[in-house]
Amino acid sequence: MKIKTKQLQNNWKVFTLTNINGVTVEVLNFGGILTKILTPDKEGRVGNIVLGYKNMLDYQHDPNYFGALIGRVAGRIQNAEFVLDGKTYRLKANEGPNHLHGGNTGLHKVIWNADPFEEEDKLGLKLSYFSKDGENGYPGNVNITVTYTLTNEDELIINYSATTDKTTVLTLTNHTYFNLSGDLKETIHQHHVTMDSSRFAQLDARLLPTGDILDVTNSTFDFRSGRALASGIHSTMDQHNIVGNGYDHYFIFDQKKPYAVVATEPVSGRVLKMKTTQPGMVMYTSNNLGSNALLNEGMSKNYLGVCFETQSSPASLHHDGFPSILLNADERYQEQTVFKFGTLMN
Template sequence: MKTTRDKFGTFNGETIYKYSLENDNGMKLSCLNLGCIVTDILVPDREGKFENVVLSFNNVDDYIRYQTYFGAIIGRVAGRIKNSEFELNKKKYLLSANEGKHHLHGGTDGFHEKIWNASTFQTDQEVGVEFTYTSKDGEGGYPGNVHIQVTYTLTNDNRWKVRINGTTDETTLLNMTNHTYFNLSGNGKTDILNHQLTMKSDRFLELDEDLLPTGKIMDVEGTVFDFRHGRKIRDGILSPHPQNTIVGNGYDHPFILSEKKEAIILKEGTNGRKLVIETNQPSVILYSGNSLKEDYAIKEGVPVRKYLGLCLETQGFPDAIHHPHFPSIILEPNQRYMAETTYTFGVE
């Protein structure tokens, strides 16, 4: 097990560092103190070949310029907030509108572009990085001073553990996630259309034309949203279902998880790579990369295109503040926000 730190670039006059974690099996995870961005996850295929299974850039400028959220921590609130406003304790709060009239992924002042304090740690069986950041009262339009701790841990059994803790001194909203784009083909060699996904979910949230939840909870039965027995991502891209076409032909939907253990399994049949995800969060956003632009390239030099990667964003329900029947994302001063997700990499 080992950790290293190298200079990656600069942002707003401050040095951005790349922290690399490596276990005894040769699996390696690298991340930045800019947005807690994950730049590399190197894992073997069934032949033992190590390749990067996440989409990333090789410089700071590209992360800022292209706004893909590749690998970043998202907050204060992941997803969209309708009309960039909400009400708490009879007081109205206005947020920055960065997607039409709506607020997306923390807006123009989100956690994905913050420089975090970072420190590494190591034991016999794991290595990790602990990131901390204090979001001041009024940042992004949100109330309360919120202290966040994000911990990335790499274990000797090829698990990447993400733990997010948060506290506030005033009633506020908090619903965070990691926005890594996975591609198990390795180094972006192919798109993700033939990735096989299995999810323990029998319901998903209906979206409107602005990709906001309508409040209606839909049954997956008989649709291409039924991943309970596994299906290829391609099914949703080719589907004429209105919910697939409304998001640009594919998926960008919150799935309600019915079980936490082995809740999500992603496989790439050609090389045998397998990813198993477990979480304490109530839902996962499956995003199939429908809106990826085509005028830039990832770090391996592969041109970006639709469906080059997919996101599995474990989190609370999006826009929950406007839907009282959704699980609450309100955080009180006497509470602690705790989100945990584990990604286990293997082959079969």
């Protein structure tokens, strides 16, 4: 096991974590960004399974949120405002009239305090940030800690923790785009995903939840027995069309299985298993990624990665029936998401 640190300009640092099996996770203190994850395929060949920029400085103006920590609120807040204890809070609109992923200067744009650590069977990076009352329009001083831990069992554990001195709203996530083919050899069309979810949030043409939560049965949103992502990408169903042909929807977990998501890429044999304390996640299939970004392995294009954004739902600010994002002054925000890397052989 080892940790390497590289100093870049602008007080940016890159931390490289490598376990005893050669699994490597690269983290940038700017935005808490996961820039690379290297894992072996079924033949033992190591490849990068996430999307990242070839030029590190491109993260400074990244419209895609590659690998970044997202907050204070992940997702879209309708009309960039919400009411809390009778007071209306207005946030900066950064996607039409709406507020997306914490705003243009959200957690993906801050330099986090970074403290690497190494223990007997794991190593990692503890990131911390103090978000001041009123920052980006949100109430409350919030102390946030995010810890990335890489274990010798080939797990990447993300622990999120936060406290506030005033009732506020908070739901954090990581916005990594996974591509298990390795080094972007293929798109994600043939990624086979199984998901422990029987319900998802219906979206309107603005990509905002309508307030209706739909049953997945007999639809391309039913991943309970597994399906290829291509089935939704090629579907003519309205819910796929409005997001640019694919998925960009919030799924609510049934919490009946040990892993909320299992993704497999048939050619490489790589398997990604995910479990979480979060009540649901947004699955985004990079429908609108475009071809303008120079990545580590070449130019970007649509459907080159899939995001599993575990979180509660900002739709709860405007609709009943969604997992809440309220955080009171006497509470601690504590959530965990675990990504376990493997192959069809293990």
